[in-house]
Amino acid sequence: MSDVPAVAIVGMSGRFPGARDLGEFWRNLLDGACSIADFTEEELLSAGVDAAELRSPGYVASKGFLADADRFEHELFGFNATEAAALDPQHRQLLETAWSALEDAGHDPRRTRLRTGVYVGGGPSEHAVAAQVDGRLRARLGAMRARVFTDREFMAGWLSYRLGLTGPSLTVQTGCSTSLATVHVAVQALLNGECDLALAGGVSIDSPYPRGYLYEPGGISSPDGRCRPFDEKAAGTVGGDGVGLVVLRLLEDAVADGDPVYAVIRGTAAGNDGAGRVGFTAPGVDGQTSTIVEAWAAAGLDPADAQFLEAHGTGTDLGDRIEVAAAAAAFRGARRCALGSVKSNVGHLNAAAGVAGLIKAALMLRHRTMVPTVNVTRPHPDLALDDTPFRLLTRVEEWERPAYGPRLAGVSSLGIGGTNVHVVLEEPPSGPAAADTAEGAEGAGVVLPLSAWTGAQLATAARRLAAALREPDAPRLADVAHTLAHGRAALEARAYVTATTREQAATALESLATGLDASRDDHRSTSTAQAASRTTAIGAAWAAGHEVTWPETGGHRTHLPTYPFAGHHHGALTLTPPPTSHQPPARQPDTETAVTALFRTTLALTGEQDLDRTYFAAGGDSLTAVFLVSELRDRFALDVPIDLFLTEHPLRELISRAVHGEEEDLLADLLDELEP
Structure with missing residues (x-):
């Protein structure tokens, strides 16, 4: 075992194609399940796919589909229904997955007592693009709110804000290697003392609806909707959606507190191929090799001792050949090392791909079991695997502890643009007797x-x-x-x-x-x-709802089933044009009715009784108040002071005052309400 300071994975959560949680994910891995979905023409047409595109000879109706990706328990996170519908599904899934990951680590997600950093990234989404051109959304929410609900750069900020996490909060983007890059950044932050606990990972949901893709000969996509990394039939990759987060803590702190540990991160490294590749989107051998070598050097370990490599493994001709060549140079002298890629199970999850591979490898170490790469039979002859330290893993194998040391694995992730990341994993320390x-x-x-x-x-x-x-x-x-x-x-x-x-x-x-x-x-x-x-x-x-002081049990944190989310479907914005309506325009409502409708839409009010609540009790906040003041001015020529929203008036009275412009001493009202 290395004496270099290490980081423990103390919690994990993920939602992947065919798996609502990590229990289902592990069972699928053990069963060798391919969870890439094949859609019918009817499903795709109903989901808004263009009929002409769908019937193109090159259209492949397959994807690593994430079921219920548009669901969200918005009340739990302080959003109203209107805000939840505007929030990008990637943000929604990250929030719920962060809650589950913290619970899995044994920390109250609303009151984490350790200074917790957040390091996440996401992929491009149709919802976010559609939001930028949806005038109705901006009219309801305002341009600024529409942006903060949909832009990737606010992913980390929403987690920190809604979960009260006060450590560094960074959104990281490195293309396909995004989520493993977040782990590297989080590990460095822990080692440097910037935080005591860290959430790291990523999400990719290009659309929560069924989608396929157009196959282009010579491109990176598979012609038949299956990904076969390193196999003789490998012909390309298949896209997919998913989300995964890990909770990290310094190993010495985790051991001191008796925290359960999935796996130990012994070392990480990130680098770039620079100009040493044939094109911007192409990978490079030397950059990958140096990143792997650097990670194992940081761990104080010899890559020759690794027993498993979770590769990037896209199943593309150029990508697989370069990755095997780079890894073989880094692992030179290794005993026969098993080679795998989770993309064969769930597809290429873009910004969530790296963390999916990391979670897979951590589960393998915890269960002391190697799981197969599916859809593969024989290695591609161009890879010449017999001349490398690697062998394809095509069946479940017990992961026996080697005589020379602990179980060790490497995890690689490579990004378009050249950013390579490698993580060195070690089996968890022995538990209690x-x-x-x-x-x-x-x-x-x-x-x-x-x-x-x-x-x-x-x-x-x-x-x-x-x-x-x-x-x-x-x-x-x-x-x-x-x-x-x-x-x-x-x-x-x-x-x-x-x-x-x-x-x-x-x-x-x-x-x-x-x-x-x-x-x-x-x-x-x-x-x-x-x-x-x-x-x-x-x-x-x-x-009965009281705060209590719990008696000491002598216990420690442990992994238990996490919160059973049951949110509503909030849908997602799409770029599909809405159907044309030939109905005559409706009669314009009077001003008070129209203003009431504005408040109902903005605050997601569902009944008359909601108008008897105060602005803040109905879910309003300061940013929404600024938006409403602006809308009242621009749409109705009503000059309403923002102080009105700070009063304790019921909404129906607040609206009446806003519309009719009654002369009120708002400052006096506020002072009266503040008196004991």
Whole structure:
């Protein structure tokens, strides 16, 4: 083991084609599943694909499709429905994935106590492009708000703002190597003491709707909708959508706190091919080689000791040949090293490609299992793999620990424009001894608190946790109680159970879920009379909505099922022109009705009762107030002071005052409302 300072992956979350979470992702990898979707003509036409393009001889109706990419639980993050629909699906998916990743690491996503940095990047999206030319969107939100809801440069900022993260917040863009580049930047920030915890990764959702692509001979795309990295039939890549984030912490801090670790990042490096390639979009051998060598030197390790390389592996003729040549030069002298690429499973995820490969390799190290590259049979003869240290991985293999040291893997990601990134991974340190995790060591009763936005989600959370507690490698009950108490946000719908063993807890949670299914209005539950009355009283107080001081369980953070998101479909903007309407223009409403409609649209008000709420209670904020003042002036010639939005008047009265221009001493009103 190297003595060089290292970084631990303590949390992960991702949504990939065919996989709503990392549990499904790992099962797909084990099963050798290809999750690239093939669409019917009807599906594509319904999704707005141009009929002439679709019927072109070169159109390939395939993509690594991310299901439900337009869903978003906007209430959880403080957005109203109008804002959620304007927010780019990439931003939506990043927010939810960041929440899950922090929970997976055992940190409350609304109250992370460590200084947390954010390092993310994304791909181009149809939604963002359409937003720039959608006059109706700008009319509803204003040009500035439309931009901050859709531009990639604000991805990191939204995560920091909505989750209260105070460390450095950087949006990183390096083309296809974006998400692995964020990991490199995050690792350096941790090693330099710029933050204590870091979120790193990326997202790519060009459109949440079914899409194919036009195959061009000599281009990078596959003619048949399948990606076959390094295979004799390799003919190109297939695009895909996905999102992945890892939570990073200095290894020594993670070990000191007893955090669970997926894998250890021993070293990273980033470089560029410079002018040493035939074109801007072409890769270069020397640049890739030097980046790999630099990463292993930073780790204080010999690349010859690696047992697995997760390659960029696009399945393109030029790209695969250059990558194998570069890696072979860097890994010279290595024992037979397995070679793989997750693109065969999910397609090329653009800005999320690197983190998908990193998560795959980390899961392999955690489970001590190598998974196959699918759609491959024999290596491409031009690669001459027999003359390199590499072999194609075509089946599931147990990852045996080598006699000369720990399990080691490299992960590479290459970007158009020449930015290469390489990460050196090592297996996680040994966990606690078996005696420490035995059922008999669980001891006194503990309270297990649960919360969610709705009762239905609460029931889902209870069932998922019950299933996790029945797994053979289930964590100690003390760790479960500690993580639920300190590593989860306290939401509106709450419940709890008390238990002394994992089996007892699982049974109580299943009973709780059944009860919640029967009556969604009852969010509180006590499961057993065996726990001490003080424990039950604390659980009851918490379920009633009070702040409580949780008793010390002696537990540590552990991986548990994360929040069961259940947001609505908010759609996405597209560049498909809307159908032409031949209906006569509607009669213009009176000014007060039109202003009320403006407020309803901007604040996503759904009922008459919403007009009885104050501006801020209805979801307004200062930026929206500036927009409304501007709209009232430009569209209705109403000169409304922004102070009006700071009053405690119900919205219907605020609108009336704005329209009719009643002479009011707004400053006096404000002073009166501030008096005790």
